[in-house]
Amino acid sequence: MTDLRGRVRGMVYRTFYRLPGRWKRRIVRTFQPTYTIGAVALVRDPQLTRLLLLRQPPGAGWSLPAGLMDRGETPPQCAARELAEETGVRLPAERMRAATPNAIVHTRGQWVDMVFEAEVEPGEHELAVDGGEVIEAAWHRVDNLPPLTVSTSQLLAHYGIGPYKDYPEVLKP
Missing domain, CATH: 3.90.79.10 (Nucleoside Triphosphate Pyrophosphohydrolase)
Structure with a gap:
């Protein structure tokens, strides 16, 4: 089960880093706290x-x-x-x-x-x-x-x- 989570997490990160910059910023702003x-x-x-x-x-x-x-x-x-x-x-x-x-x-x-x-x-x-x-x-x-x-x-x-x-x-x- 842990190995499956690691592979899924790796796929998510690889996909995230291929996204256009403005999409990545929007995703980060959505899930990170703002100060x-x-x-x-x-x-x-x-x-x-x-x-x-x-x-x-x-x-x-x-x-x-x-x-x-x-x-x-x-x-x-x-x-x-x-x-x-x-x-x-x-x-x-x-x-x-x-x-x-x-x-x-x-x-x-x-x-x-x-x-x-x-x-x-x-x-x-x-x-x-x-x-x-x-x-x-x-x-x-x-x-x-x-x-x-x-x-x-x-x-x-x-x-x-x-x-x-x-x-x-x-x-x-």
């Missing part, structure tokens, strides 16, 4: 003692500036755009450095956060929010963070920040 890609801006002061956070409706906790990538946009461009839209802090995409780790894959929700870091003096930019998407943007001490959303707490733990920083088991799926 949504977003960018997150992790902005701290130069001393790394304060973190820029925002509060969004419905107000279930504070989070980081983040959003989904637009078509044709690079991840650092997305992080810079979202930072400007949500907080009023305008930085060129070149100032957004890839964090380590840069990609956080959320297998349960099927999305990927591309995380970028930047340092900004808190008084260097006036914080401005639109009131619709963001209620408030503010600097918070890293050692005394306000209540965070669960996803923000889990993401910050990857960087040794926040309430879960000492509990890596929280990060396991």
Whole structure:
């Protein structure tokens, strides 16, 4: 029985690789999970003692500036755009450095956060929010963070920040 399965699998693969490229792509897209890609801006002061956070409706906790990538946009461009839209802090995409780790894959929700870091003096930019998407943007001490959303707490733990920083088991799926 195992030998029969192996032969059938071999025939299927040989047939698949003979198909035109667009057919192969369609088959793969049909059976493989898709992920949504977003960018997150992790902005701290130069001393790394304060973190820029925002509060969004419905107000279930504070989070980081983040959003989904637009078509044709690079991840650092997305992080810079979202930072400007949500907080009023305008930085060129070149100032957004890839964090380590840069990609956080959320297998349960099927999305990927591309995380970028930047340092900004808190008084260097006036914080401005639109009131619709963001209620408030503010600097918070890293050692005394306000209540965070669960996803923000889990993401910050990857960087040794926040309430879960000492509990890596929280990060396991």
